[in-house]
Amino acid sequence: MDAFYASVEQRDHPELRDQPVIVGADPRKGAGRGVVAACSYEARKFGIHSALPISRAWKLCPHGCYVRPRLSRYQEVSRTIMDILRHYTDLVEPLSIDEAFLDVTGSITLKGSAEKIARDIKSEVRGVTGLTASVGVAPNKFLAKIASDLEKPDGFVVVPDDNVEGFLERLPISRLWGVGPKTEARLRRLGVGTIRELAAIPRERLIQTLGSTGEHLWHLSRGEDDRPVVADWDPKSISCETTFDEDTDDRDRLLTTIHNLSEEVARRLRRQGFRASRITLKLRYASFTTHTRQSSVPSPVETGQDIARVVLPLFEEFSLEEKIRLIGVGTGKLSRDGDEPEQLGLFSDSRRRDEKLEHTLDKIREKYGRTSLQKGSELS
């Protein structure tokens, strides 16, 4: 989707149309923290782009329309779009809230050529949601992804099977998916600036300097990518983090935040039917240096209490000499409920009771709102 969050806002609020719309953190007249999540094409004319610090955006465009993100709204629109995509094939792999890969190999007899399907999808998405999408049609995921970015907004790019090389040749290496600033700099030191130049480098040389990334890039530079489109896969981690309005060394505030994040992460785990065996604490100091500490637990957990019990000792390992900018709580090594036998511990009876309680609380909150019932530990 093109400028997804900003386009949804312009659609929902007609007075924002044709205006420079910036979705992201509160700019607070230039003193705001955070970044631009998305912006309209009108805003891009001022040099604004996503991930730009919101304070910088304010300097570039003080008269812009600044809007807080409404994530649940975007998720709603996203579901509508993904449902449309699934009319054309069941092999739909969402890549993010506003992008997906489709393998239409099996749909061609029924729905027409890939190119026709792509056009139909574009117009159906536009008809149903009023939003424009950019589409890339190609023999594999990597080429399709590049193609979809090439003519944004409202783009439509087909990569012919027999001219993949011609398509790639002139593109800069930064277009390659997985090549960021660091890898680009390293490649430039090898004298590589375009995909054509990348393809000319001996494979061994690439592997030598970039390891498995090098091997991967070597194939991509030839247009080779055999990764399948996978319709539904489980998340590998679920996490929750927050940046304070002002850096803090207030222990009580930090501990309350840890409890809140633990509860929120646990709710998300339960909603998706997971338990976690690995718990991670993330701290970012005022100087922006970031540290993580993780700990594996023998029997997977799903309540905020259990998560906080693991996180708190990790927190004690850190110094508070410098103020804290961000705290995060993460979970990993996820298993499905009932996937593996529970390791029965000494406290399993009381733990099972706690888990039952949490599931009941989930239902109440679902019905009466998130803040209808809260724990003392979640209150500041």
Place this chain on the structure above:
DNA sequence: TCTGGGGTCCTAGGACCC
């Protein structure tokens, strides 16, 4: 200019095992 929040994958060292 001061840098969100949610993810994925890779690397490298160390513990541990046979």
Place this chain on the structure above:
DNA sequence: TCTGGGGTCCTAGGACCC
């Protein structure tokens, strides 16, 4: 007194993506 080779798992950090 010095110390192989192969493997797995754990942890911390970093690059990258939207």
